[in-house]
Amino acid sequence: MSADRAALRRALERGEREGGNVEFKERLTRGVHLADGRLESLAAQLRHRILSGDGEATYVVGVTDDGGIAGISPDAFSESMDVLSLLAEEAGAHIDDVETWGVGDGDGLVGVATLQEGAVLDVDDDHIVVGTAGHVDHGKSTLVGSLVTGDPDDGQGGTRSFLDVQPHEMERGLSADLSYGVYGFDEEGPVRMDNPHRKSDRARVVEESDRLVSFVDTVGHEPWLRTTIRGLVGQKLDYGLLVVAADDGPTKTTREHLGILLATELPTIVAITKADVVSDERVREVEREVERLLRNADRTPLLVERHGVETALDEINEQVVPVLTTSAVTKEGLDALDELFEHLPKTSATEGAFSMYIDRTYNVTGVGAVASGTVRSGTVEAGDELLVGPLADGSFREVEVRSIEMHYHRVDEASAGRIVGIALKGIGEADLDRGMVLLPREADPTAVREFEAEVMVLNHPTRIDDGYEPVVHLETISETASIHPEGGQLLPGDTGTASVRFKFHPYMVEEGQRFVFREGSSKGVGTVTDIVDEE
Missing domain, CATH: 3.40.50.300 (P-loop containing nucleotide triphosphate hydrolases)
Incomplete structure (x- = not known):
């Protein structure tokens, strides 16, 4: 076994024994392990392992009862972590760390989850x-x-x-x-x-x-x-x-x-x-x-x-x-x-339903697609059902929040102003992009290709004419757009009304949002005043 599997090797060598803090599980499923009172008994088992380990337990997932490497699919591993998280919550503990490794020639996974006594940090600061x-x-x-x-x-x-x-x-x-x-x-x-x-x-x-x-x-x-x-x-x-x-x-x-x-x-x-x-x-x-x-x-x-x-x-x-x-x-x-x-008092608005514009996306083995950004409004919790989009065709996809982390610390929920990473179930990392937004499932969002705005030209060598194409920065959106000033042009220092149209992709845009536009040494700012309905 390679050096990078040291945690797995140590857990297998310690073995699953009475009075120890190591537990072997091939997989955990909602249908089997959370049904007919099994949650309570499995939570009691987990609690026993934690007490035996002076506040820490190790669960090896993807192995047989005797410690044989079996390997399970990424979806099965993710479901196992979801179930283990629920068991931990029932036992007054939380998953502190997960390490995974590929096994065999396919996409099988085996992993080691470290659980700690105490509930997941509830950040209300x-x-x-x-x-x-x-x-x-x-x-x-x-x-x-x-x-x-x-x-x-x-x-x-x-x-x-x-x-x-x-x-x-x-x-x-x-x-x-x-x-x-x-x-x-x-x-x-x-x-x-x-x-x-x-x-x-x-x-x-x-x-x-x-x-x-x-x-x-x-x-x-x-x-x-x-x-x-x-x-x-x-x-x-x-x-x-x-x-x-x-x-x-x-x-x-x-x-x-x-x-x-x-x-x-x-x-x-x-x-x-x-x-x-x-x-x-x-x-x-x-x-x-x-x-x-x-x-x-x-x-x-x-x-x-x-x-x-x-x-x-x-x-x-x-x-x-x-x-x-x-x-x-x-x-x-x-x-x-x-x-x-x-x-200093907090200044950004926090009321309203949850929303978060995605700034970065990445993939974590055994966890899946992760979207990171700053929560714009409201609160999000693990298990919440959300919408993410718009996708390239303007649609929004249903996803579920697997887990949330802030500064490497797992949290139950995150509210406005928090910088977080949210693991999402129901979408791959390849389908996520910066500029997309996460919203509650009951929201009825519309992908926007064009909007009206009040704009001010801060700097430009000559004048802004109809069809000028800078990059518009709005929330985490960075997209080339064409600007069409009312009256046909805007001079440096001018403030006026203009239509703004994204060139390649629709986005979620709302009235009142502020944006910056820039191209070369030219720059300006604007405020969204109205959304243009697409016919």
């Missing part, structure tokens, strides 16, 4: 999501790295390495690691990560915190502004955090990012970073540049150093922008940011 923006090398990843770990930077961007996204983490487990950093607060103060690379460390922060702060990364390089727009528009953000390096000052990219933050009416904080590498006089100079930049955008800067954190908490909104000076090396300003993030 306050949770805000912050979108970070700023020019490359202005220190946003380093700043966030120091916030979530509490460690000072080494002056070489050392804390930034904590936040590098590891692609294999997305491939190996049911995770929604959209945010590149998370920390929290309890009654004693900040709850930080010791090592953000460790999945269990993120789960610990989620479990221990009464309030969570997730940071959604954006890209600082100018060629990747499209990715930045996706991060700022496509997530259910509560606040923006714009960084400006004290040695460099505001740049063209800074102005681009600030324009997007403010155009989408996101309350924003500006952090002047790298204060340790320049003189106090240079810091004051950059502060004045930032103040001018904000005033030119019809916003009111509020210097936190002068007016205090409490005033910033009282005054921050779409018009008032707190500005503070920070250093990840000396930790200057980090206490003020902690205080802000601990007490």
Whole structure:
């Protein structure tokens, strides 16, 4: 048996014996194992295994009673995990981890499920999501790295390495690691990560915190502004955090990012970073540049150093922008940011039926298709029946929620603002796409190809004519669309009515949604005012 099957080998060697914490199951089915009172007896058996293992049990699925490797189909394995999850809930426990391996020449699976005592974490904490923006090398990843770990930077961007996204983490487990950093607060103060690379460390922060702060990364390089727009528009953000390096000052990219933050009416904080590498006089100079930049955008800067954190908490909104000076090396300003993030109110709307625009999709062996994103409204629970779409033909498909994870921690439910991964039954990963939406099964959604909007041109070298084709970013949708201004054209700085038509694919669009459109150096913003019915 290969080295990567070590967990399976250990479980088989320990064997299924009286007084042990290992249980062998070839498969578990709803029809057999949840019928005629068997749920209670099997839950009691599971409870016995957990007590025998001092709070932990190991279930090997896809093996015979004597430990022989049998292997079962992916569908049978998924059903077995569903049943095991119900048994665990009945026994006051939860599935903490599942590892699977292929067996034989076909698609058979064998797996090891680790179960822990205690119910699945019920996350009812306050949770805000912050979108970070700023020019490359202005220190946003380093700043966030120091916030979530509490460690000072080494002056070489050392804390930034904590936040590098590891692609294999997305491939190996049911995770929604959209945010590149998370920390929290309890009654004693900040709850930080010791090592953000460790999945269990993120789960610990989620479990221990009464309030969570997730940071959604954006890209600082100018060629990747499209990715930045996706991060700022496509997530259910509560606040923006714009960084400006004290040695460099505001740049063209800074102005681009600030324009997007403010155009989408996101309350924003500006952090002047790298204060340790320049003189106090240079810091004051950059502060004045930032103040001018904000005033030119019809916003009111509020210097936190002068007016205090409490005033910033009282005054921050779409018009008032707190500005503070920070250093990840000396930790200057980090206490003020902690205080802000601990007490800032949630701003994104949470009422209404469940909805979530899909940002990423991936496949997990033994689990199936996973859609990740930020819950836009309402609440979703494991077992819920949903609709997903629109598919290419404009239809919506019925699916079921297998399980939900947030920052590597299995949760029973997730509400608006949570960044989650949702495992779906009834659809393959190949049929899911970014820009699709998850809705309750009783919803009656309509795929939209064209809509009316109020648009404002922020920047364009000449004018926008009828049929102009930029990329429209709305929620997690990024699609080429043609714009048809009323009157035939729009000049830079103009606001007017226009029809917007997606070029390749219909999407779920609603009145009131805001969007950004961009093509080359041109960009603008808009608000959906009406949906055009397709005849």
